[in-house]
Amino acid sequence: MRIATANETYLADEALIRTRTQWAWTAVLAAGLAAAPFALNNYWLYLACLVAINVASATGLNILTGYTGLVSLGQGAFMAVGAYTVAWLDRNVGAPFLVNLFAGGLMAAAVGILVGLPSLRVKGLYLAIATIGASIILQFVFLNWTSVTGGSRGMNVAPASLFGTPLTTYFQLYFVLVPIAALMVLGAANLFRTRIGRAFIAIRDRDISAEVLGIPLLRYKLLSFAVSSFYAGVAGGMWAYFFRAVGPESFTIVESIFYLAAVIVGGMGSILGGIIGATFMTLVPEVLRFGVEAISPYVDNAGTLLSPVRTVVFGALIILFLVFEPQGLAEIVQRVRRFFHLWPFRK
Amino acid sequence: MPDAMKPARLDVEGLSLSFGGLRAINDVTFSVEPGSITALIGPNGAGKTSMFNCISGFYKPQRGAVRFDGEDVTRVHPPARARMGFARTFQNIALFRGMTVLDNIKLGRHAHMRTNLLQALAFFGPAAREEVELRAEVERDIIDFLEINHIRHMPVAALSYGLQKRVELARALAMRPRILLLDEPVAGMNREETEDMARFILDVKEEWGTTILMVEHDMGMVMDISDHVVVLNFGQVIARGLPHEVQADPQVVAAYLGSGDPAALMKRLAAEADAGAATGGAAMGGRATGGTA
Numbered sequence: 001m002r003i004a005t006a007n008e009t010y011l012a013d014e015a016l017i018r019t020r021t022q023w024a025w026t027a028v029l030a031a032g033l034a035a036a037p038f039a040l041n042n043y044w045l046y047l048a049c050l051v052a053i054n055v056a057s058a059t060g061l062n063i064l065t066g067y068t069g070l071v072s073l074g075q076g077a078f079m080a081v082g083a084y085t086v087a088w089l090d091r092n093v094g095a096p097f098l099v100n101l102f103a104g105g106l107m108a109a110a111v112g113i114l115v116g117l118p119s120l121r122v123k124g125l126y127l128a129i130a131t132i133g134a135s136i137i138l139q140f141v142f143l144n145w146t147s148v149t150g151g152s153r154g155m156n157v158a159p160a161s162l163f164g165t166p167l168t169t170y171f172q173l174y175f176v177l178v179p180i181a182a183l184m185v186l187g188a189a190n191l192f193r194t195r196i197g198r199a200f201i202a203i204r205d206r207d208i209s210a211e212v213l214g215i216p217l218l219r220y221k222l223l224s225f226a227v228s229s230f231y232a233g234v235a236g237g238m239w240a241y242f243f244r245a246v247g248p249e250s251f252t253i254v255e256s257i258f259y260l261a262a263v264i265v266g267g268m269g270s271i272l273g274g275i276i277g278a279t280f281m282t283l284v285p286e287v288l289r290f291g292v293e294a295i296s297p298y299v300d301n302a303g304t305l306l307s308p309v310r311t312v313v314f315g316a317l318i319i320l321f322l323v324f325e326p327q328g329l330a331e332i333v334q335r336v337r338r339f340f341h342l343w344p345f346r347k
Numbered sequence: 348m349p350d351a352m353k354p355a356r357l358d359v360e361g362l363s364l365s366f367g368g369l370r371a372i373n374d375v376t377f378s379v380e381p382g383s384i385t386a387l388i389g390p391n392g393a394g395k396t397s398m399f400n401c402i403s404g405f406y407k408p409q410r411g412a413v414r415f416d417g418e419d420v421t422r423v424h425p426p427a428r429a430r431m432g433f434a435r436t437f438q439n440i441a442l443f444r445g446m447t448v449l450d451n452i453k454l455g456r457h458a459h460m461r462t463n464l465l466q467a468l469a470f471f472g473p474a475a476r477e478e479v480e481l482r483a484e485v486e487r488d489i490i491d492f493l494e495i496n497h498i499r500h501m502p503v504a505a506l507s508y509g510l511q512k513r514v515e516l517a518r519a520l521a522m523r524p525r526i527l528l529l530d531e532p533v534a535g536m537n538r539e540e541t542e543d544m545a546r547f548i549l550d551v552k553e554e555w556g557t558t559i560l561m562v563e564h565d566m567g568m569v570m571d572i573s574d575h576v577v578v579l580n581f582g583q584v585i586a587r588g589l590p591h592e593v594q595a596d597p598q599v600v601a602a603y604l605g606s607g608d609p610a611a612l613m614k615r616l617a618a619e620a621d622a623g624a625a626t627g628g629a630a631m632g633g634r635a636t637g638g639t640a
Contacts, residue, residue, distance in 0.1 A: 009479075010479045010482040010483055010486075011475060011479050013482075014478060014479070014482065187468035187469070188468075190467060190468055190469065190470035190474070191464075191467050191468055193467075193470060193474075193478060194462050194466075194467040194470065194474050194477075194478060195453075195454075195456075195457050195460045195462050195467070195477075196462065196463075196464060196467045197467065198446070198450055198453060198454050198457065199454070199457055201443060201445060201446055201450075202443050202446075202454055202457075204445070205443035205444055205445050205446070206441055206442075206443055206444075208405075208441065209437065209441035209442075209443075210454075211424075211425045211426055212403060212425050212429060212433075212434075212435055212441075213429055213454055213455060213457050213458065213518070213522065214425075214426045214427075214428075214429030214430055214457050214458025214459075214522070215426060215457055215458075216424075216426045223464065227464070269445065
């Protein structure tokens with residue numbers, strides 16, 4: 001149980017990690033993440049890498065949708081821009097893979113700014129529809145600009161290499177993807193301790209009074225789009241190096257819905273929410289698969305059930321969270337933490 | 348107190364605003380002296396809020412000018428006005444409900460801060476320095492001053508109405524205002540909250556020296572704290588001057604209580620009240636436009 005915290009400086013009072021207990025848990029988490037690859041088998045390493053990519057992208061979408069209040073269904077398309085950029089640069093320029101990732105992020109940010117332009121005029125559902133429109137246009141470009149994107153066949157990507165070593169196994173990729181995702185999450189958390197993050201939240205909560213406080217709406221909405229799609233672009237680049245191939249079928253509208261669902265289920269406007277939501281949504285299908293395997297001795301063709309069940313469960317999860325836990329999984333975590341603050345003296 | 352906060356002078360010159368065919372403001376001219384409290388009053392629909400929206404840049408008047416220390420700012424957008432030193436509060440509280448009191452107040456300083464995106468993502472270095480400076484200043488100059496120490500970490504949505512109004516004033520002060528525009532600062536408050544707010548407004552004038560222009564319906568408060576009162580009716584200035592002069596102005600009484608000779612009106616109201624008392628009913632039909640205290 002914790003009685004209170006006494007901080008002597010404002011810097012300490014505004015720190016991300018404020019108590020000794022929080023430091024201890026952070027250290028445990030970091031050690032766990034560093035040690036995990038030695039304990040996990042290849043299948044779980046594959047999932048861990050996928051979680052890292054999804055966390056990076058969901059955190060980006062959370063900046064735009066959760067914090068700035070601009071609903072976007074274009075996250076998948078922005079990831080595709082990053083993935084294609086990385087694939088193209090890898091084939092035609094051959095720069096180091098970190099440079100490629102960064103370039104993928106920048107390219108996605110540029111596209112994001114273009115897609116974000118209508119956001120000054122349209123909000124909510126209308127903006128969501130506009131981003132769907134943009135995704136369809138991008139999809140068309142990927143499919144038909146054959147000389148650059150490889151058309152319907154897509155492109156293969158050579159393995160990323162670090163200090164001359166090609167990163168081919170999930171074990172190696174884990175040690176690259178997880179730190180990148182962690183840095184991106186840290187950057188997002190920092191953003192919301194400064195004027196820029198506060199301006200995003202102000203636009204979400206009440207855009208007219210944000211303007212009176214000296215926040216130019218269009219510039220900040222576009223900045224939010226740029227940061228969010230930069231995150232998507234880098235995540236898409238990591239995805240390209242992870243799966244080593246990019247095609248027009250890699251990032252469909254379903255991917256965009258997946259990320260929006262991850263943000264809603266995890267908790268909109270919460271950094272922790274983006275992390276938990278992406279992890280949870282990535283692992284749900286695996287849990288379902290175990291469930292289907294468990295019942296397969298008793299049910300004929302259980303395997304064919306997997307795909308429809310997965311879709312239904314995804315939809316149901318979104319609805320259930322919107323109705324019963326609109327603040328998402330992050331709020332449940334906070335509730336548990338509050339409980340232990342005064343435990344065992346108050347229940 | 349920061350030195351960049353020299354109180355500004357505001358001049359409204361021949362301002363006219365219409366919505367379609369409806370004249371909301373018609374050739375209005377008045378001035379707000381630096382460091383004074385000026386109240387803009389008038390019956391409902393007189394054009395006070397339209398006037399406020401013109402001054403803070405939401406409406407573009409068809410004719411006339413708003414001058415800020417002599418500079419024409421009529422066409423300047425709200426964010427740019429914030430940087431010049433305009434700060435305003437809203438009639439219906441416009442705080443950010445999802446944030447804490449402290450974050451709301453910090454937002455007031457947005458236009459005066461420098462942190463860029465890359466510094467924000469890294470945090471350590473310039474961004475941290477600026478944030479800590481801001482926090483220290485907000486704690487010292489605003490949170491202590493407005494006596495809101497106990498609620499600084501609370502979400503705004505959890506506060507009482509009176510406290511929310513005070514937080515809105517705190518946020519406006521964080522903007523380093525050179526002129527403070529208060530839109531009905533005590534609307535809907537009880538007596539005690541009104542007195543607190545009146546005291547804080549006077550303290551702002553005395554300790555910060557800020558120029559204050561307010562729209563307010565609470566006549567008791569307006570007459571108590573204003574240096575200068577401007578009365579609008581049907582989009583025109585019908586009286587201006589010291590509070591007691593305005594109070595005695597026959598045109599103002601007529602605007603608030605209806606047409607006719609004020610003395611005769613008073614007599615009629617008294618007679619109606621007597622008659623009402625006699626029949627046991629409340630005969631208040633004589634009032635044309637209400638809303639006065």
